[in-house]
Amino acid sequence: MACTRPPSAPRNAISNVNETSVFLEWIPPADTGGRKDVSYYIACKKCNSHAGVCDECGGHVRYLPRQIGLKNTSVMMVDLLAHTNYTFEIEAVNGVSDLSPGARQYVSVNVTTNQAAPSPVTNVKKGKIAKNSISLSWQEPDRPNGIILEYEIKYFEKDQETSYTIIKSKETTITAEGLKPASVYVFQIRARTAAGYGVFSRRFEFETIPVSVAASSDQSQIPIIAVSVTVGVILLAVVIGFLLSGSCCECGCGRASSLCAVAHPSLIWRCGYSKAKQDPEEEKMHFHNGHIKLPGVRTYIDPHTYEDPNQAVHEFAKEIEASCITIERVIGAGEFGEVCSGRLKLPGKRELPVAIKTLKVGYTEKQRRDFLGEASIMGQFDHPNIIHLEGVVTKSKPVMIVTEYMENGSLDTFLKKNDGQFTVIQLVGMLRGIAAGMKYLSDMGYVHRDLAARNILINSNLVCKVSDFGLSRVLEDDPEAAYTTRGGKIPIRWTAPEAIAFRKFTSASDVWSYGIVMWEVVSYGERPYWEMTNQDVIKAVEEGYRLPSPMDCPAALYQLMLDCWQKERNSRPKFDEIVSMLDKLIRNPSSLKTLVNASSRVSNLLAEHGSLGSGAYRSVGEWLEAIKMGRYTEIFMENGYSSMDAVAQVTLEDLRRLGVTLVGHQKKIMNSLQEMKVQLVNGMVPL
Template sequence: MDMKATGGELGWLTWPLDQGDKPGVSIVPPFYTYSVCNVAEREQDNWLRTTFIQRRPAASRVFVELQFIVRDCNSFDATSLTCKETFNLFTSESDADVGTTFRKGQFKKVATIAPDEITSKNELRINTETRVVENLSRKGFYLAFQDIGACVALLSLRVYYKTCPATVKSLASFPETVAGGENQALREVSGVCVENAVIEDLPRIYCTVDGEWVVPVGQCQCKPGYEDVKDTCQECKPGFFKAEAATDKCEPCPANTQRLDSGASSCPCMDGFYRAPTDPPTGPCSGFPSAPQDLIATTTQLSPGNLLLSWSPPEDTGGRSDITYSIECQRCEGTVCQPCGEKIRYEPASSGLTDTKVSVSELDAHLNYTFTVEAHSGVSVFASQAMPRANKPPSTSDDNLDVTTYTVLILEKNSVKINDLSPGTAYLFRVQALGSDGSPGGSSMEEQFETLLQGTEKNHITRASQMCCIFFYRKRNSHTRQGPEDTYFSSSEQLKPLKTYVDPHTYEDPNTAVMKFATEIHPSHITKQKVIGAGEFGEVYRGILKAPSRKEVAVAIKTLKPGYTEKQRQDFLSEASIMGQFSHQNIIRLEGVVTKFKHAMIVTEYMENGALDRYLRDHDGEFGSFQLVGMLRGIAAGMKYLSDMSYVHRDLAARNILVNNTLECKVSDFGLSRVLEDDPEGTYTTSGGKIPIRWTAPEAIAYRKFTSASDVWSFGIVMWEVMAFGERPYWDMSNHEVMKAINEAFRLPAPMDCPSAVYQLMLQCWLQDRSKRPRFGDIVSLLDKLLRSPESLKTIADFDPRVSIRLPSTSGSDGSPFRSVSEWLESIKMSQYSENFTCAGVVTMDQVLQMKNEDIKNIGVRLPGHLKRIAYSILGLKDQTSTLSVFAV
């Protein structure tokens, strides 16, 4: 609405019609203006109204930008007694253009407009001011300007609303969206996957009041055979593939696979190559291993009854590393051969061998033994269908097999004649003596011979492919094997004393602590994927860590926002110095830090289900007591580990417990934590700082003395949060009310359906005398007992709904009766069922009070926890004589 650009009147309405704002050029030539300057006249009330401005339906908030000039009152003579230096902005909504009809009563004031700079006689000062008009709801509106005695000229007026522009993020397209107003600071928008992408998690993003997109949630993934290229899904090039809908790029087809056309989701194996059943479909294909090499058999002087077979690995492994070996044995009498049977003993085993040797015992004398050693790999399962092989007798040659025939002869004389030897074959002989008591004596050196084609013997040998040994047989000696319990008790790791936590703040240079306790990661090994939250120091991302020689893992990445001070950087990295000292399955694991580059980062393991309190609220009523106690046991185990290291957390709460996809809980957030001082009290005293009142023990609030016992108190609150599915401790009580109630011996009541044994443990954690509270070791032991005896969880603690879920008895928070069903549902955090009640025709509180348990189920409330919350709330609204049995669930 730039009047200069328009070049003519805008058709705006002035009031009174015969005076007030007039188009002209009197004040600011050569600009076209609306101006008024009746400073010498009393009781000025001049109005200028725009034409009807139509509103886009979603634009409930518009911005009004004014360019104007106000004359300095001091520049007029003394007769200008009514001179003002401000004017007013008004607005009026309407569903239709009312033409020239003008009534001041229809307008409401938006703001008083005052200039930053006033125009004098000699110097022109143009002001620009912007005001916001909120909560517009009708089809259009008018703006009006009221002058009450100023000398003012309106140069231009711009009315606009803000939008978040159409965009593509995480392979999802989001439409242009009008920014929300104060009552909807973040407007959630759902996206649509781009072409050739599929939904992994419904993509959503938020439009801020300033027209900026923030916090993308969920994402689309390019479907198999496609990859993300600048927010589009493009086909994999020929010779490349992608097997799954994921963020990965297309990869070259692996070794021994067929290269297909573009858009391939897999690369099948070439003829003669295979994948093992356990191989990933994206991995290379491999062939069968060749035969083992250089198979030999020897006896030892210490164990003459044992035959030691050894060999070399196959020359060709088929491209695999999972090579194993198996031994087959046949014994032959004359021309008849049969399997050796179970009598023959193999040490360590006859199959699944990873070493290239095996000891064989329990052999009989005067028999020929044929041992066949075969190499196997993960693809050997396909050998029978790919390379069928006819059964062959042991004496026939097989290019794929090394065959050793071992003959045992027991002699009572000092000579022997060996008959029926194969012509052109090498043999090795050894003689072992046996004492009169059967004990083994010395043995001869191995002698090698080779038969001629005519069967005569020769004292030269060129290759020992078969062996004939003469020795006296001795029973296999047993030996003791170490049991698994021996390994446990003798393990040096188990016997090491538990290390003690070192406070990084004791280091003169905090960077030294970071270097000592945390691993430095190069930022090129980290890939950020999406924002999952915001911490005290900056945003938190989900991402991928791919370090050299390590498997790719999902991680959470804490970042330090730009413009930080050196102290903020040190405080940020101190948490890593703390976490780096811990190693326990119930403590969040530090992967490493980035400190040697501009943007500092802390990288931890990624916990898929996020914070415990939010997770429980989102799954209210979906878990039984056994599962909830299992979660608590994990938290207690982590806290026992910290306590054993002389470490106090100080901020133990469900919001600081993270949950992974197997529902394993891990303690995190060590921002408030400090080490125990080495004094008899074992306390840490601070001089200031924030304390989480609802979770903190009374002595820690009163004297700022924190111990493991105060952490036990906090653990009791966490137990209550878990059993109440994320309910806020002490509900809507103020911090002052909470402290007063605790000092007056009030304790949180048992949550709904809480086992009595669990609630009794909570009360033990909340004993006023900290020396009487259980230790974390005691808590872990008790929770273990409850989990081993699930029947102990069936006894439920007494429950009073009016206290236990903080339900108002008959009224809203201000003491007045609930005005609507939706207001009542909002008060008990069940607003999601408002539509269910409306659709069922339950629209008044009188109708609510008549509902029974079946009525609640019939309108669509199915989750047990939600059903009970609504039912108990109705009980609280009813007369005190109503019976609980009506609402039993």
């Protein structure tokens, strides 16, 4: 028997980065060494790009399903650090690898992780506890994944979770006041970075002291309190005399400030009064610009409700000096002017590549308001799958909106340019990012209304980010409420039937649009419903027609699309459910191997609804020329496909047998057949 040997290196390794998780996939080695016991080992190294040094990743990284002894050709690494360069080495081994004196045979992949929310706060300690207050302190999360901007503390009386309070603090200490004596309160804390909020910590329970204990403690304080009261009375008398003398600032009403404050409470701030002392680093907000903010329910403020739109812009968007921006080239045209790429260099910060939207010369005040309205909306969002606003230029011309730069541009154009170039896992990773961004918007009570692949931007790491908030509106606090438009254009092919019919938009209508985006992604930027007119689309959808599965689409993904296209909006999945479902698919790649046999479904439908050739094309050659596939006319004729009725039975396997091996050509032919099928019976074929 011939001697066996170690296997060669795995081939064609690819990566998919999702925040601080990386999915790797590869092809088995060309040479297994004459053995069948091949498995894989993953080496993880954290690299410093400046020093050129790599260290072992350490024990905090988790490998799913495992790091050593992998039998399948994929693995996911989670709990990596944010904004960090990693090198992963994938080595194939067998029973004699340890005996070989030769060098290791492996394939390496270099990736950079994205922004990520911080890990949970795990260590919370109680401080001073009184009958009406509890003081807490905690430690920074083990993995902050960036600079902690603030903490959010949620607390409520035990067994009364529906009525809770939110406190925000930039420090790692807070005091919750106004509590009931002898009551147990539950506290949860989460941290926020530029990437958004992490998850809440586990529940910590603390009890206020009873009134009797507090009273006995207070007895010992009576002498001190008596002295304090006496001094307070004296000081109060002095202050009142000082105020009545008119020495304080005049509140603009011609009377001494103390009287002015009574007559004009709204002017009290101008006279130097302040509300009850509150730590400036601690924020306990319930109102914002006249809007009641329900803690934990939503934080989005509709800029259209501001009397002065400029106030909204300056509240939610940072003003940037025009001198900090360098415009390099024009990369497109927007509704209000040109879109450029350039550089942003703020004092004390590193230079960044940015995208710059400019407002064209000669704008009206309404155009300026609408243009900056998008910045007022975008500036309120902070999530790795939402386009990030750097700031605005409003104090000089041209007026500009400055955002992060997305190297690969819009998702639909990018997919068309790279037709067939990505694995299913990479496509699912893109879809997962979009769903995560939409979950964030939905959690804020916010409806996009124009979700489509053209409004998704993609960067060099294939991270997708939701953009274009020009059509967006806020939902009311009632989860059943919907925004009703006052007319205007609606993107019919992406819009849910109830939104078209009744002009009502909800997160459920965004879910319908997300299903269309899924179809666009899996079909590499194909136009939904092809060349059907908008009226035909409306009628077909209303009668039960749904887009057929794209070619080579996993059955699990197409089923999710159909779920998103349920006619009854309450039957559609929520975005958090979609994210969870896609995560499961990514963790179990084998679940994506079952494909929808779209071509056989086409043939069955054609058999039910008549001949494909009726009224469409007079010959096979004419049809192939029309879709620029005329080179295959002779092959089709030679193999017996001489009529359109015969072509109707063509499957993907038939195309491969005929020698149509290019994926793009296969898709074009199969999609043309599907398009003609849609046009049968005026484009209305119920599925």
